[in-house]
Structure formats: structure tokens, C-alpha cells
Amino acid sequence: MTSKREQVLDAIVALITAAVPEAKVERNLTKPERIPPGGLVIVRDGDPGEPEVMLSPLTYVFSHRLPIEVAARLTADPREQALDAILGRIGVEVAANRTLWGLCDFIEAEAPATADIEVSGALPGRWADVVLVAIYATPDPLN
Numbered sequence: 001m002t003s004k005r006e007q008v009l010d011a012i013v014a015l016i017t018a019a020v021p022e023a024k025v026e027r028n029l030t031k032p033e034r035i036p037p038g039g040l041v042i043v044r045d046g047d048p049g050e051p052e053v054m055l056s057p058l059t060y061v062f063s064h065r066l067p068i069e070v071a072a073r074l075t076a077d078p079r080e081q082a083l084d085a086i087l088g089r090i091g092v093e094v095a096a097n098r099t100l101w102g103l104c105d106f107i108e109a110e111a112p113a114t115a116d117i118e119v120s121g122a123l124p125g126r127w128a129d130v131v132l133v134a135i136y137a138t139p140d141p142l143n
Contacts, residue, residue, distance in 0.1 A: 004103070004138040005048060005064070011100045012066060012107075012132060016041050019093035020086050035073040035117070035125045039086050042069040046131075051141060061105075061137045068130040071117065079126040087112055087128060094132065104136040 002010075009027065017025045022038030029042045044067040051060035070090070072082035094109050110131040117125035 001143070003143045004136060005062075008064065008100065008103050008134050008136055009043065009045060009066070011103050012068075012134070013043050015093050015097060015100065016043065016068070016090055019089045023086060032071075035071045037073070039073075039082065040069075040071040041086070041090075043067075044069070057139065059137050059139055060141045061135065062141075064134045064136065066132045066134060068132055070112070070128045070130060071125055073117075073125040083114065083126040083128055087130065090130075100134065104134045106135045108133050 013025055013027055016023075020039060020041065023041050024036045024038065025041045025043070027043045028045060032040060046064060046066040048062040048064040051062045053060055068090075070083065070086055072079050072086055091109060094107055098104075098106055098108075100107050110133065112128040112130045114126060114128045117127050
């Protein structure tokens, strides 16, 4: 059986794919050389952190910080608007599914940090780093 950590990561990828179906959504992709026309979202495994431990029954509660990298390139919309649209749609999906189909107690997004992407000979792009925090419990920190 897949670990709770992997189930949560797979569900985050599914949630983002549903939010922005035109974007390429990848997990742990190295920084790409180009941004697809619909945008790019990279979900990193992140850090589950030190769990809170409850003893009866033995339960580990994680506040897993998942870095999400979102990129948009210049299209018909200015790149800032394109990036904002992608982030907004992810935010709507997170708000609509706070328990991640029952896998988590709660998920929330932190405010994004944005920056320009300038690559010689390529269309300019815009990048955002977002952190999703997934709070979930498991009886075994390895599973």
C-alpha cells in the first residue's frame, strides 16, 4: 500500500491538474528550459517536518510543507495576468477541497513570491513560488 505521504502528494498533483488542465503539471521536475504555452506547475515533495505525536492511539500528525513552482509565459495576456489566473484557479480548488478528498485534516496555501524569468532568445516568463501546507495524521511516519 502507498504511504500516506505519497497519497497526499499524488492528490495534490491531481488537484492542481484539475485546476489548470491546460498547464503541464509535474512532480520534482528539474528547472525547465522552456515554459509550455498553458503554463507549468512543479510540485516538490517538500518537508513533512517534525510530527506532533499523540500516544493513545499512537498517531503522528504532520504539517507537510509542499513547495509548488508555477510558471507562465507571455501569451495573449500579459504574463503577470496569466500567472495570476493560474494561481487563482489553484486557490479556488484548494478552497473547494480543504480535506483533499478525505486524506488530510486541512490544506491551505501561503501567499506566493513572484519573479521574472529572463532567458536569452526565449519569450519572457513569470515565476511564482507557493507553499501548500497539508496537515494529516498517520499511525506510522514511514507509511
